[in-house]
Amino acid sequence: MAVLDKLRGALSGRFTQDVPEEFDDDYIEIDPEASRGVKSKVQIRPFVIEDFTDIKPILDSLRAGYTVGLINIKAIKDKDLIELKRVINKLKKTCDAIEGDIAGFGEDWIVVCPSFAKVYREASRRFDDRTREE
Numbered sequence: 001m002a003v004l005d006k007l008r009g010a011l012s013g014r015f016t017q018d019v020p021e022e023f024d025d026d027y028i029e030i031d032p033e034a035s036r037g038v039k040s041k042v043q044i045r046p047f048v049i050e051d052f053t054d055i056k057p058i059l060d061s062l063r064a065g066y067t068v069g070l071i072n073i074k075a076i077k078d079k080d081l082i083e084l085k086r087v088i089n090k091l092k093k094t095c096d097a098i099e100g101d102i103a104g105f106g107e108d109w110i111v112v113c114p115s116f117a118k119v120y121r122e123a124s125r126r127f128d129d130r131t132r133e134e
Helices: 002-015 052-064 074-079 081-097 123-133
Strands: 043-048 067-072 101-105 109-113
Touching (some): 043 052, 074 081, 081 101, 081 109
16 A cells, blocks of 8 residues: 555645746736727728729729728619629629639629638528529
């Protein structure tokens, strides 16, 4: 039994050692008011396209890399479908170049994202829509 007692003493002494002072629980208090002044670099910005020339500020903000654009295409869709196709093709090419993402939602809106964001697409919903059409 003496051997067992020595073994228990050696093992229990090993785990009950004091923790060095450098590993004591130190807490840093963060001032919540200090973090309110910091602005996020990512912007979600609405745009309205009425003709092809309205696309330049959208492309510039996308190329800067910090803007997710919500684009209302109703005005150009009602005005000229050929211009709308030009706008969408230009947006697609720019999104491909910056490795971003583009998607339509609803009848009159397009969302464009830089490379850090992707548009969620529900696979089962697209499948359901196709089966309803048939």
